[in-house]
Amino acid sequence: MINRRTFFKSLAGAMSLAAAPLRASGRLNIGVGTFSYHNLSIDEMIVQLSALRIKEIEMSRGEFMLFSKPDAGIFRATREKLDRALIRCVSYYTATVKDEEDVERALRFAKLLGAGNVTGDATGTVLARIDQRFTQEGITFGIHNHFFKGERFPYESPEDVWNALSKLSRTVGATADVGQFASCGYDPVEALRKLAPRLRLVHLKDIQAAHAEVNVLLGRGISKIPEVMRELRRQNFAGLIAVEYEKEGPVEEDMKQQVEFARRLAG
Numbered sequence: 001m002i003n004r005r006t007f008f009k010s011l012a013g014a015m016s017l018a019a020a021p022l023r024a025s026g027r028l029n030i031g032v033g034t035f036s037y038h039n040l041s042i043d044e045m046i047v048q049l050s051a052l053r054i055k056e057i058e059m060s061r062g063e064f065m066l067f068s069k070p071d072a073g074i075f076r077a078t079r080e081k082l083d084r085a086l087i088r089c090v091s092y093y094t095a096t097v098k099d100e101e102d103v104e105r106a107l108r109f110a111k112l113l114g115a116g117n118v119t120g121d122a123t124g125t126v127l128a129r130i131d132q133r134f135t136q137e138g139i140t141f142g143i144h145n146h147f148f149k150g151e152r153f154p155y156e157s158p159e160d161v162w163n164a165l166s167k168l169s170r171t172v173g174a175t176a177d178v179g180q181f182a183s184c185g186y187d188p189v190e191a192l193r194k195l196a197p198r199l200r201l202v203h204l205k206d207i208q209a210a211h212a213e214v215n216v217l218l219g220r221g222i223s224k225i226p227e228v229m230r231e232l233r234r235q236n237f238a239g240l241i242a243v244e245y246e247k248e249g250p251v252e253e254d255m256k257q258q259v260e261f262a263r264r265l266a267g
Contacts, residue, residue: 026267028232028233028241028265028266028267029238029239030054030204030241030266031056031057031058031090031241031242032052032054032058032242032243032244032255032259033057033060033093033242033243033244034057034058035062036245036251036255037251039249039250042077042078046085046087048252048255050085050087052256054087054259055088056087056089056090056240057082057088057089058090058092058119058201058203058240059078059091059092059115060242060244064078064109065094065095066094066096066097066102066105066106066120067096072108072112076112079112079113082113088114089113089114089115090115090116090117090240091115091116091117091118091119091175091200091240091242092110092113092115092118092119093118093119093120094109094118094119094120095120097121097130099126100129103130104133106120107133107134107139110139111139115139116140117140117141117142117175117200117201118140118141119142119144119175119200120141120144121143121144121146121154121155122143123154127164127168127172128168130172131168131171134171134172135169140171140172140173140200141171141173142172142173142174142175143161143164143165143172143173144175145158145174145180145184145191147180147183147184147211149213156184156186157181157191158186158194159194161176162194162195165195165198172198173198173199174195174198174200175200175201176191176192176195176199176203177202177203177205177244178191178192178202178204178224179207179215179221179223179244180205180207181223182206182207182210182221182224183207183210183211183213184210185210185211187224188223188228189224189228192228192231196235199235199237199239200239201239201240201241202228202232202241202242203242203244204218204225204228204242204243204244205218205243205246206219206220206221206223206225207222207223208221208222209221209222210222213246215246215247217257217258217261218261218262225262229262229265230265233266233267243255243259245258
């Protein structure tokens with residue numbers, strides 16, 4: 001990892017108040033991770049989001065991720081449609097950021113969407129470079145934890161994420177996927193407690209069983225969703241809690257049920 005120069009350290013300190021989520025005094029902020037609607041067109045997805053009265057999203061559809069080599073045009077066109085629907089994209093999910101070019105593309109695409117946060121993963125010097133460049137641009141980055149069957153991912157446990165964060169400025173925080181923590185065999189409530197000082201976003205997802213990633217409706221799996229929501233209320237967490245559902249086929253009715261369930265727990 002390269003050392004951050006004094007300039008970046010001082011600037012990161014000045015950013016920390018702006019970068020950290022404002023503390024809420026009321027209900028938790030329920031939104032949607034748009035991968036949930038990956039089988040729909042953008043227009044069809046916006047219809048569903050509007051019907052659910054969703055005002056904030058994380059853009060996490062595959063055609064926007066860096067590995068898909070998206071063109072800037074898709075970001076501009078989608079931003080226009082979201083603006084017309086009065087839906088704000090607060091975060092952009094990139095998947096893995098592999099090199100300097102990816103860092104710059106992630107920043108550019110986030111700006112085109114109007115997002116103040118990017119979610120993804122990176123390691124080593126690339127993660128250090130993210131810290132530098134995102135600090136310069138005034139955009140935060142959330143490290144995303146994940147489960148991959150038969151493969152060791154760099155960020156599986158809350159300790160994996162925290163160990164990386166401890167070496168970086170507050171520009172970089174955590175996007176905690178409670179379902180992925182459960183898939184990896186970790187207690188999602190304890191994970192949220194561990195990561196609370198640097199928590200940027202939460203992916204609200206329920207999983208059928210550990211060491212797999214079969215999604216189920218919120219409250220029906222092992223992700224301890226009611227306890228997760230109580231912990232977030234205890235923290236006065238004001239960032240986006242994005243309902244995320246990884247399932248093939250129609251999901252419209254399932255998402256309606258899940259958003260309603262999350263809102264009932266939101267305070």
